[in-house]
Every structure is written in structure tokens, then in C-alpha cells.
Amino acid sequence: MPTLAPGPKGLPFIGCLPELKKDVLGLMMRSFAGYGDIVRFKMGPMTIHLVSHPDDIKRVLKNRNAFDKQTRTSKVIRQVTGESVLVNNGDAWERHRRLLQPAFAPLELKRFFTVISEATDELITELETIADRKKPVDIASYMMRITYRIIEKSLFSTDANTDMGALEQAIAVVLADTYRRIEQPFSIPHWLPTPRNRAYHRAMTLLNERVYLLISEHYAQTGDDLLHRLCRDTSFTDTEMRNEVISLLIAGHETTANALTWFWHLLAQHPDAEEAILSELPNGPITAQDLSSLEATTRTVNEVMRLYPPIWAIVRRVVGEQELGGYDLAAGSSLVISPYVVHRHPEFWTAPDKFDPQRQQPDHHYACIPYGGGPRLCIGHNFARMEADIIVAKLMQRFRFKPLPDHPVEAHASIVLRPRQGLKVIVESR
Numbered sequence: 001m002p003t004l005a006p007g008p009k010g011l012p013f014i015g016c017l018p019e020l021k022k023d024v025l026g027l028m029m030r031s032f033a034g035y036g037d038i039v040r041f042k043m044g045p046m047t048i049h050l051v052s053h054p055d056d057i058k059r060v061l062k063n064r065n066a067f068d069k070q071t072r073t074s075k076v077i078r079q080v081t082g083e084s085v086l087v088n089n090g091d092a093w094e095r096h097r098r099l100l101q102p103a104f105a106p107l108e109l110k111r112f113f114t115v116i117s118e119a120t121d122e123l124i125t126e127l128e129t130i131a132d133r134k135k136p137v138d139i140a141s142y143m144m145r146i147t148y149r150i151i152e153k154s155l156f157s158t159d160a161n162t163d164m165g166a167l168e169q170a171i172a173v174v175l176a177d178t179y180r181r182i183e184q185p186f187s188i189p190h191w192l193p194t195p196r197n198r199a200y201h202r203a204m205t206l207l208n209e210r211v212y213l214l215i216s217e218h219y220a221q222t223g224d225d226l227l228h229r230l231c232r233d234t235s236f237t238d239t240e241m242r243n244e245v246i247s248l249l250i251a252g253h254e255t256t257a258n259a260l261t262w263f264w265h266l267l268a269q270h271p272d273a274e275e276a277i278l279s280e281l282p283n284g285p286i287t288a289q290d291l292s293s294l295e296a297t298t299r300t301v302n303e304v305m306r307l308y309p310p311i312w313a314i315v316r317r318v319v320g321e322q323e324l325g326g327y328d329l330a331a332g333s334s335l336v337i338s339p340y341v342v343h344r345h346p347e348f349w350t351a352p353d354k355f356d357p358q359r360q361q362p363d364h365h366y367a368c369i370p371y372g373g374g375p376r377l378c379i380g381h382n383f384a385r386m387e388a389d390i391i392v393a394k395l396m397q398r399f400r401f402k403p404l405p406d407h408p409v410e411a412h413a414s415i416v417l418r419p420r421q422g423l424k425v426i427v428e429s430r
């Protein structure tokens, strides 16, 4: 007899599906508090385990073959990216990861410093035109724009004169479709000619045309951006290159954008944290050397990502039957590791709900996993850390973002954790 983990019963046939749709973060937190480190959920025909102890998380994330990414979410994402490091498994994943990894090595990051810095300067110029007008703006959409510009410039070295708006637009359409399909298991298939599906197909066609064109141009010319590096140093076929480029465009902006949006939200409520950052910022331009001394900035960004991890769920398939934390997990079932839950685990975090940039990091490496862990640790984690620090430091030198007091800020757990209605602020000059 298998030893089954405890969990909420839910409704007959559909299990916890309605609760999951209504408030997935609340469902996870309540279940973790009520049933412990491994919780078993029934969702219609599916069994899903929520795994929240860092020891168990370590075992899952380190063992990529026993717990792979052959999941429903990956299947939906694959429709856009094809086989790529984001979604593939086994030897194929290993080869792609090995080929991509050198481009993200810490030493390579220096070249991205200028890209990030320049893109932030462009945003500063734009914000100067609206500052002190007392007109609310959605800072979330500005964060999306800047992080998209940064990944695009890093990949293709496009400048303000290159018309890349169509590509950005196409990615937004394709991502919105992907999110809808992940959130709604029973979506209208792509082959039905609905207006939404037609828009999706138009966006995919444009995305493919543009990305293949950029790849052929990069093969033909010399240069030093990320795509030039991949064209020069890897054995990717054109299709593989297309898949990886689209994956990096997708994975490399919305996560950081939302981390930054939550940052502005929390900073506005914690003037002491704001003060600590302001007091360490240099008066003049921020250089790459300055970054390592921005301790309060980094600590605050980390604390924001503890409370609001942009990737709030890491999903795996249990390949063959497994025992985990004393319970049996069936072959083919799914498991979820939620950084949102683990980052509030009371055995590893004191006063977990308190925002405290000064807090001690727990000894257990897997108690703090905003970028995942093990062999599939986020490939862009060093890039994202540097990007967030530069954007925060440069924007804080110039502006204060004052949230509108009556604007509701509610966490919405789509693929990425974001404020459901953005973050409306008034931009003030410092």
C-alpha cells in the first residue's frame, strides 16, 4: 500500500480546482500550514504534490532525470519556443545548456553593464518628461519596456533607430496567449480560426521571420552581442538558434520587470530601506565597480524577491514512482515547488511575513530559491541580479515613485507573479 501524503479533499471529481483558480497562493499557504512539507492535491484526474521542505526541494531540483520538465506548462511553452533549454530534458537539455552557459559566465557580464546602463539612461530621459506632473503612470509597464529593451539590445545590439516595435508587440501577443493557455487547461485549439488565434498566428509568423532574419544577419556580420557569440561559438542549427533566441527573449524580461515592480511597491512602504539605499548611492554616474559596494540595494532587491518571487511555482513531473519525505509519489504525477511558500517556511525564516532587508539568509541553500536551483538554476541569474541593481540604483538617484493610495495592489499568480492591475505611481524628481 503506498503511503499517501495528506492534503485537502476538495470537491468530488474536481478536487481543489475551484480554489486553485480563485486564489492559488492562498490555497498553497493554507495547505502548507495545515498539512506540512508535502501536501497532496487532487485536481480532476491529476494528482499534484506541493513540496516545501528545502531538503526535499534539493533532492527534486538536483535530480533532473527523476523529476523532469515533461509538464503541461512546458508543453504550452514549447508551442512557441520549440525544443529549447527552457523546456527540454535529458541529453538534449544538457547539450543546449552547455552551449549557452559560457555566454552567461560572470566574466561575460561586464559587457552587459553598458547595455543595461544605457537602456536605463533612455528610460530616465523618458521619465524626466513626465516627472512632477502629478499624473499617475503604470510603473509596471515601464519596467516591462526597459527589461525587454535590455534583453533585446543584449541579444541583437539594436539601437533606438532600429524598428523593433513589431517584434516586441508580437512577443506580447504570443506571451498573452501562452499565459491564457497555461491558466485555462481547456482552451480553444490554435487551429480554430478565432480572432484571437488569427492574431496569435500573425504574431508567430512575424516573430519567426524577424528572428530568422536577425540570425542570418548575425552570421553574415561580425559583432559582440549575445547572438553573435552564439553564432560564433556554438553548433546550434538555425532552428535551434531560433528556439533559444525566442526562449531568452521570453524568459529574460518579464521576471525581472516584476521583481522591479514589487520593489517599487515595497520601497514606498519602507522609508528606512529607501534611506539605506540612498545613503550608499554615489553622487555621479554608477560604474561597474560601484555595484559590488551597493550592499543595501542588493539586500533590498533580495528581500523583495523573497516575498514576491516572480517565478512562484517550479513544476516537475515525477518520472518513475518515487518516495519523498516519507510519502509515495506516483509515476507521471506532478509536483510543485513554490518559492513563494518556501520563502515563508517558519523553520528557516523568522517572522517570514515581515519585510526586512537586514535579515540573515538561512543556512539551507534551498530555502531561498527565487532562481530555482540544481542543474536547471536560472541561466540568467547573474544577469538579472546585475540588471535589477543597476536599474534600481540609477532610477533612485533621480526619481521617487509615489504609489497612488487608492490603487489596489493584489498579487496575481500568472506564470509570473505580478500586481493584477499594475502599479500606479506619481513620478517625482529627487
Ligand code: HEM
Residues within 6 Å of the ligand: 085, 086, 087, 097, 151, 247, 248, 251, 252, 253, 255, 256, 259, 309, 310, 311, 314, 315, 369, 370, 371, 372, 373, 375, 376, 377, 378, 379, 380, 381, 383, 384
Ligand atoms: C528576476 C529575474 C529572473 C527570475 C526570478 C528567474 C527565475 C527562474 C527560475 C526559477 C528558473 C528555474 C525554472 C525551473 O527550474 O523550472 C529559471 C530558468 C531559466 N531562466 Fe530565469 N529568471 C530570471 C531572469 C532570467 C533572465 C534575465 C534570463 C535570460 C537572460 C533567464 C533565462 C532563463 C532560462 C533560459 C532558464 C531555463 C534554464 C534551464 O532549464 O536550464 N532568466 N529562471
